[in-house]
Amino acid sequence: MSGEQKIRAFLFYSGVFIFFIGLPFILSSALSYKFNPRIFRFAKAGLIALKTQPQGASIYLNGALLNEKTPTTINELLPGEYNLRLELENYYPWSAVVSVEAGNVRRMDKIILFPLLPDIKQLNKEKISSFWVDKDKDKVYYFNQEEGIFYKSDLEGENFELIGSFPPMRPLPIKWKISPDKEKLLFFNPYQIVVVNLRPSHKSYPTQSPLVLNFPDRKIIDIFWHSDSYHLILITDSNIEVQEAILQSVPVNLVDLNKKNVSAFYDENKDMLYFIDNQKAADGKFYDNLFKLELSTKFSLIKPKAFEP
């Protein structure tokens, strides 16, 4: 037998030996078997898979510091409950009682360690009451509803500047809503709507003057922007109407309502209004029903049918 063939024979039989000796260890490790000295036999263990954000946290298992840091896997844990504590300098510690089951992995891969000194920064330079972040344009809009002033800045609060004002509203606005094109903002209280143009160059609003719409004879419950960012869908205590967001526009009454406080949902993508109203059924009684009103460019009014018991 040549030298190469002797080496080869040695390698071959070594490989066979390693395979048959190593395989039980690999399989027992894969199946998470561990020798339990208390019962003097192999027992199925469990494991804990740890991932933290940020990484590198020290691990205390039942009070004992482990050598590994996160992310890691703690193997060969006999079934039972373990006190687990994670510590990282300048971060709040994290701790929990973790239950380990035989042959299972306990995945704890969504642990966030929060910093002791959170990075907080005040952005507004003036008194404000609400805000809106335009992520697309990297702008923050601030509103002082009491004094009717609005400002803007970049996302870091830099370049903070006054961009306009609107008449102070009494009572104070109950809600504000951004138009779908993100160029207009409306505030409303039960009797008044103020529409503010966030983009001075907008063709519908050649000036900075806000649009003020008054509703002395009915109470506004809710308002939705139509997908064209031009029409407003008003839910009042007596009807549902559509109004163009311009001065001296004439509202169109779509539905007369029986309920005073109608709850409604507007699907901006399909221009579909869902609302509950109290309608008279064939048996002469009134029932609360859910109606769907299509307000796409077809603007067809579908007459609601009363629920028939």
Added chain:
Amino acid sequence: MNNAKRIKRYLEIIPGAISWGIIIVLITLSIINPVACAISIIVFDFYWIIRTIYLSTLLVLAHRKLFQEKNKDWLSECQKLDVKKDWRRLYHLIIFPVYKEGLGVLRPSLEALRNSRYPKEKMIVVVAFEERYAHAQANAITLETEFKAAFFGYLSTFHPDKVPGETRTKGANATWAAKRTREFLDRKAIAYEDVIISCFDADTCADREYFGCLTYHFLTQPKPHQASYQPMPVYNNNIWHAPSFARIVEISASFCQMIDSMRLEKFVTFSSHSMSFKTLVEIDYWPVDMVSDDSVIYWKAFLFYKGDYQVIPLYITVSMDVAYSSNLFKTIALQYRQKRRWAWGVENFPFLINGFLHNKDIPLLIKIRRSFQLLESHIMWAIWAVIVILIGPLPILLGGAFFNQMAIGYNLPRITGLLFNFTLATSLALIILSRTILPPRPKDVSWFKNIVMLVEWIIVPIIILILGSTPALDAQTRLMLAKYIEFNPTEKGIR
């Protein structure tokens, strides 16, 4: 269907059935019992890692031997031999079976013979054309004009088409050429036992020392006629110009052959090889109806000599062309077809078992061992990449939440990941070794290509995915379904 044909069909079904059986069982297990599937995959992965270490070490040993014997003056070694082993009595018969290969492929092969250090007056060259190829006659005349005078004998043979009992295979052409050469030897009164025949692919360029090396080994064998002589195939003819994909595949093929050269008990002839002409005549030449003539010839001799026949590795190279085409997709298709043809060597299994059934003189143990080795190598070829790449992740994907919360479900991807990283690490060894078997960089190739040839190994996982197991599985499936492939020589000639 008579009994013999029925047995042959059953035997043809066995390799494909086993390969598909393993794959289907593992896929089914991954759904109904992912734990059992995961255990099977881990066992296979561990086996594969040990096998990779073992084979990589054999490659290093073979590579070392190749370099030890590089630049050896073999003719001088022959001259030092005992006078009873007179090398001068020997003739070398070299047959090039050719189909559509043009002069651009054939000329360098013949040129390499003319440049050989072995005396040309002891060389007989046969270019075996296929009569059905339109340019065969013209090419024969051109080559005869250029090379006939350089050798003791030079023959152009033309294998007729549609000979009864034959299929269109390289073996049929080579056999026809060998029979015509036998007539030539008879006319010249040259004894068959004094002739060593080398059957070379058309693009084979033999090393200058090849025939000296072959002669030396032939003369120093205790039973020289009961052995085939296998050089190390490298694909250096156009390797600097070939695209990365084809280059890596062919280098890997060279490495496989080098590894096999260290496993003598399972070493089988492949591609270009040599043997005694006397033996070739005794065993009735190459098969005329089988695609894998290069390996079947070994098994024919093995059966003829009742198991007392071996393949002697020659640690000297014969260089061939890297098969590639005008674009990547054509190259992949070309390589795929070539590998499928190699994998068609699985047809040796029914041939061998059938031979064993009719041969009472070979010990049962040898029959079992050789049958198992042949079957195991083809089945491993067909399933390893499928298991590692496709079935490996299946328990995780199909096992559901229950399996994924189990320890084995957590450990499985880590263990298979380890295998993947280990395979990449062995690729580093391959990169280093591949550099040492490259020919010098041609002047028309940029220095930058050196960098490309280092970086290109990152596509190994893609190559494994495309060419790892699929050609072998394809070949076994076709054999199983009796959809036999014809011999289509790999298109070469791009240099």
